[in-house]
Amino acid sequence: MKKVMIGNHAVSWGVLRSRVEVISAYPITPQTQIVEALSDMVADGSLPAQYIKVESEHSAMAACIGASIAGTRTFTATSAQGLALMHEMLHWAAGGRLPVVMANVNRAMAPGWNIWTDQNDSLSQRDTGWIQLYCETNQEVFDTTIQSFKLAEKVNLPVMLVLDAFFLSHTSEPVDVTEQEDVDRFLPRREATFKMDTSDPHAFGALVRPDAYTEMRWHQQEAMREARDVFRQVEDEWEAITGRRYGAVEAYRTEDADLLLVTSGTITSTARTVVDERRAAGEKVGLLKVKMFRPFPTDELRSHLGGVDRVAVLDRNISPGHGGIFAEETRSALYDVPPEDRPILFGYVLGLGGRDVTPGVINDIIDNTRAKNQPEREDLWVGVEL
């Protein structure tokens, strides 16, 4: 069934198809339509879930954690300040190995107040132990929502799927809504590995002393490593049903390329058109879309970027005092590539607070990357007018 829908509603439909059992949420722009649509679905009985309308995002995540340790499939959605408020409980979900799924609509952090898109909200949660998946289209948002539950429940880690404010959240696109029976085959009811159970009582989250804490974190890290393979299997299964897959990393027209763009989110779509134009003009330019940010697809990046002359990473985010975050992570991944194969990496910071990233901007970036022998600095800010 194809429907035209905004990205936010693609999330809601994914949650509906996933037969989520407990939703707990708090409104924030530009996420709110996700939970508004879910309210309607719960109210009209199409989604027979418990819906807790909490008094804060902190409590939204806390309630999801409670519902998850009770053994159920749980969901929430947020953005920016709301995600930041959840921070403590993001650690609790991940450290507690609870497969909560959350949609985060990428929105810039205040101050100044800004409701438009950039990635600093989700990337600030990098080290909380959540799997992070960045989406490019509303179809990908719908598919990733459903896949996230399967992935989370297989590795006992929470998953954050991420979509750009307005460019996806409020933009209508056609979405092929997978039939319920097909989703049911792909994603049966959650059978928790461990849960609160009066017939088998355990304590969860107790004091762990130095003699065991490191091992706890090691198991968490192993689950993250495992998540790379499990994501591949999840995509295999989803592709068998729907014919669609995205990859942790997608290589677009990378064959023989001497220059590769590295993108995430909706900038990718714009970059595709630029790559097509440049290819048509005979230029060897390609694109690497990074969907999975945690666990970081280090091996894929090394194999795709190793041997390429130049790489331009487009970061709609900034780690103040360092650089664009995807650029820094990519640089780090490339350290182990032999020096003769290691590309020159240009890290561009752009599009913050929702500023438009047009084909013209990306063309300028390609020209600049070709023109210079080395980047002048690790963070190359695009279009700054002082």
Place this chain on the structure above:
Amino acid sequence: MSQTIIKQHIPRDDLLASGHLACPGCAAPIAMNLVLKALGPETMVVLPACCWSIIAGPWPQSSLRVPLFHTAFETGAAVASGIKAGLVSRGDTETTVIAWAGDGGTFDIGLQALSGAAERNEDFIYFCYDNEAYMNTGVQRSSATPWGAWTTTTPTSDPEHQPKKDIMAIMAAHRIPYAATASVAYPVDLVEKVKKARTIRGTRFIHILAPCPPGWKTQNDETIDLARMAVERRIFPLLEVENGGDWRFTVDHPGGSIEEYIRRQARFKHLTDQQIELIQTEVAARWEILSKRVKYGT
């Protein structure tokens, strides 16, 4: 109270194991033991940061024979809401979910989540065992600390300025179906209240005064005496509030001088006779307010 009456009212089976990690003389495990006796094994406990985070025992142990979820300081009510919703979504409407928090986790950092849950009338019992300061972190003042008390953040040269927050009035204002105060010195009253709370649906709140020998600077064997004295002298009256409006005392409160109660606790040793007189006046004033609530409702 005779042993016969206690046996009639208080179940024999313990769901709290020996070997827990409370300080000698601590009222908190006594309270937990009585509460779990009243609730029975079909109970799940949510435990935000508090002394009980330690008392329950480190991984991989637990001193409770019921499922226990340790959580962050301010999230007792929110996590309990989530667990209950999870159980209900799988068709279990019978298991009792409780949050068990200290005064810091209830009066201060957890109040927003508690207010939210109470306003939604979430179906769980919230217990606050109140030792009148942040005892687990080494005795810092909370909004439950009484006026005049020493803590490590209210030194004797500048002791606590504010009277104890009226948490029962706050909870009653949410019009929750059941709220009560209870004391480890009145175990039958406590157990009866918990049993009653268990039969009610919606948010229930039970506030238990929990004397703390290291924090109150008292002897280990004074806990029950002090808890009883707090009730008798009207410092911590025992009452129930139904639907936010019907207030009822559940035991006799003969009143009288609070001086011995104060003087036996070295956290108050810097107070002058005049200051103790001020506390006496405040206790009388609060009793007047409570008596009006009982007489006229709110």
